[in-house]
Each structure stands twice: as structure tokens, then as C-alpha cells.
Amino acid sequence: MNLELPILAHEQSPPPFQWEQWYKSIGGRSITIPEVQHYLHAIFNEQYPAMEGIPAPVQQILPPDIAAQSIKEKALQLGADLVGICAIEPQDIYQGKQVNEHYAIALGQKMRWQPFQTVPSDEAAIECLRIYHSLGDIVLKLAEHIRALGWHCTVEHPIGDTNVLHIPIALKAGFGELGRHGSIINPRIGPLFRIGCILTSMPLALDAPINAGIAQFCDNCKACRIYCPADAIPDERNPLAGKDHLGNDRYTVDTGKCFPYFGTHHYCSACLPVCAYNHKEWAFEPNIPTELFPTIAIEPPPPPTDAVPDNEKHPYPHLRRQEPNPWEMKRAKKFIKAP
Numbered sequence: 001m002n003l004e005l006p007i008l009a010h011e012q013s014p015p016p017f018q019w020e021q022w023y024k025s026i027g028g029r030s031i032t033i034p035e036v037q038h039y040l041h042a043i044f045n046e047q048y049p050a051m052e053g054i055p056a057p058v059q060q061i062l063p064p065d066i067a068a069q070s071i072k073e074k075a076l077q078l079g080a081d082l083v084g085i086c087a088i089e090p091q092d093i094y095q096g097k098q099v100n101e102h103y104a105i106a107l108g109q110k111m112r113w114q115p116f117q118t119v120p121s122d123e124a125a126i127e128c129l130r131i132y133h134s135l136g137d138i139v140l141k142l143a144e145h146i147r148a149l150g151w152h153c154t155v156e157h158p159i160g161d162t163n164v165l166h167i168p169i170a171l172k173a174g175f176g177e178l179g180r181h182g183s184i185i186n187p188r189i190g191p192l193f194r195i196g197c198i199l200t201s202m203p204l205a206l207d208a209p210i211n212a213g214i215a216q217f218c219d220n221c222k223a224c225r226i227y228c229p230a231d232a233i234p235d236e237r238n239p240l241a242g243k244d245h246l247g248n249d250r251y252t253v254d255t256g257k258c259f260p261y262f263g264t265h266h267y268c269s270a271c272l273p274v275c276a277y278n279h280k281e282w283a284f285e286p287n288i289p290t291e292l293f294p295t296i297a298i299e300p301p302p303p304p305t306d307a308v309p310d311n312e313k314h315p316y317p318h319l320r321r322q323e324p325n326p327w328e329m330k331r332a333k334k335f336i337k338a339p
């Protein structure tokens with residue numbers, strides 16, 4: 001590995017997610033929750049301007065395993081629940097971007113289960129933003145620590161607008177396996193967490209992806225598929241979507257169906273708290289009374305949208321577009337009287 005050369009995106013890397021275009025395709029942003037606005041303001045006006053910094057003039061050089069251990073201890077001390085390290089490859093970089101560092105430190109922070117007892121809801125949306133802000137703070141402080149050791153680093157904020165794809169990086173760093181719902185499931189803390197990264201060329205020992213039987217579990221469980229209000233989660237793996245780190249075809253969500261629901265219903269997230277993995281041991285919170293299964297406020301989904309040009313979005317399947325939504329069918333059945 002030549003640490004001097006930048007890494008360019010792979011020619012088949014996906015383009016960055018075009019938030020504004022997607023919102024335009026559903027008539028603009030319509031979710032206004034004061035606490036969410038408060039966190040967004042703090043992220044963009046306080047954290048974003050603090051993402052860059054100058055490293056100390058003298059570099060501390062440690063053996064990679066000791067350096068990795070010390071960075072991980074620091075991340076956990078700062079409040080991260082998950083931390084792992086991987087080498088960056090061209091397919092981890094968004095189309096049109098490049099990175100100058102060769103290692104990614106992935107950090108995860110758990111969202112609380114209690115605000116997800118009803119989804120979609122203001123409470124769940126606020127919890128997502130609370131963690132984007134809190135994890136943003138952890139990532140910034142860890143970056144400061146790395147710069148104090150004399151190493152350059154780039155902050156990839158958990159809220160997005162990044163150079164690298166957080167999910168492939170976190171999978172390589174050993175966070176878990178990719179669920180049918182398109183999010184990573186960690187064997188210890190389930191799927192309710194957010195991810196941020198720091199890129200650096202400080203030599204660090206690498207972690208390895210894990211095989212905890214989660215992908216296999218997903219093949220036999222369809223809880224997220226059944227409870228997705230927009231009917232956007234697939235029945236089958238998609239052979240056209242590439243392989244995951246275990247060599248399985250990936251599951252790919254129909255973004256054209258998910259986004260209109262997500263963008264008009266409190267950022268939805270219903271697929272995360274319904275996730276059945278590991279009988280929800282991850283969901284218990286000491287001293288906070290919670291149910292094992294959330295209440296899902298299901299409304300008829302808006303029509304799918306595919307308005308963003310193909311070269312500006314990543315490919316996704318058009319799932320069951322010709323069939324009526326199963327929730328509509330259930331609703332209709334309620335009112336049909338037997339002859």
C-alpha cells in the first residue's frame with residue numbers, strides 16, 4: 001500500500017445520495033419538528049465548521065496493534081458503543097470523490113429503544129438526530145486526539161454528505177452483518193445504531209468482518225418486510241446488487257418506495273425497531289419499561305417516485321410495483337363482507 005497516493009472511487013461506485021433532488025421529487029421537505037431543527041442547526045453550524053484541523057508537528061509512531069488499541073479505548077471512553085478499523089478500497093468511495101487517507105476508523109453509537117416504541121413518530125425522529133449530533137461530537141473529539149498525535153485525518157460525519165460509504169466500511173470493520181432492511185445488525189446491540197467515520201493514514205491494525213449467522217437468520221425472517229409501511233423491503237436477495245462480505249447476494253430496498261414514506265412520515269425507521277434479530281435482547285433497557293414490539297402507525301404509502309436521474313442515484317429494484325400494497329389489501333378486506 002502506497003500511503004502517499006490518494007484513493008480514487010471505483011468506476012462502479014454509487015453516486016452520493018442526492019437529498020435535495022429526492023425531496024424535490026416528493027414535493028419538498030415537509031417534516032418540521034423543533035427538536036430535530038435544533039440538532040440540525042447545531043450539526044451544520046457548530047460541528048461542520050469544526051471538522052478540519054492541523055496535526056501537531058511531531059508524529060507519534062506506535063506499532064499498529066498498540067496504536068489501534070489505544071484509539072479504540074479512546075473512542076469508547078468518548079462514548080462510542082462500537083469501534084472498528086478497516087483499509088479503504090475504491091468501492092468504499094462515492095463516485096466522483098477521492099480520499100487521501102488509507103484507513104477508516106468506524107464508530108457506532110446506540111439509539112435508545114424507548115423512543116422507537118411507536119414508529120414513525122416525532123420521538124423516533126428526534127432520537128435519530130440526537131445520536132447524529134452526539135456521535136458527531138465523539139467523532140470530532142477523536143479526530144482532535146489523532147491530530148494531537150501528529151496525524152492528518154478527515155471527519156466523515158454520521159449525518160452524511162461524506163466521501164465514503166459508511167455501511168461497507170463498518171461491515172469490513174466488523175460491526176455486524178447486513179440485514180434484509182439494508183442496515184447493519186450488530187450481534188450485541190442489534191440494528192438501532194448510527195455510524196460515523198474518521199479517515200487517517202496513521203498505521204493501525206485492521207479488524208475483520210464477522211460471520212455471526214445473522215445473514216442466515218434474515219433469510220428465514222421477514223419481520224421488517226412484513227411491517228414496512230411502504231412495502232419497500234425485498235422477499236429475495238438481489239443477484240444484480242453485488243455480494244456482501246460473506247459472499248451472499250445483497251438485499252436491496254426499493255428506495256423509490258421507501259423515500260416517499262420516509263420523507264413524509266417522521267423519517268420512518270419502522271424497519272429498525274421491528275427487527276427480530278436475536279429475539280430483541282438488544283432492545284432491553286435497564287429501568288425503562290418497554291415493550292418488545294413497537295406500535296407501527298401505518299398510513300397508506302405515497303406513490304413511488306423514480307424522478308432522480310439514473311446516473312445520479314444508486315440502482316434499486318422496483319419491488320411489487322404492479323401489485324396493490326399488502327396493507328391496502330388488508331384494509332380493503334376488513335370492509336368486504338362475505339356473500
Ligand code: SF4
Binds near residue numbers: 230258
Ligand atoms: S424506513 Fe420505513 S419505508 Fe423505508 S424501508 Fe424502513 S420501514 Fe420501509
Ligand code: SF4
Binds near residue numbers: 181222224275276
Ligand atoms: S427483521 Fe428479520 S429479516 Fe428483517 S433485518 Fe431483522 S432479522 Fe433480518
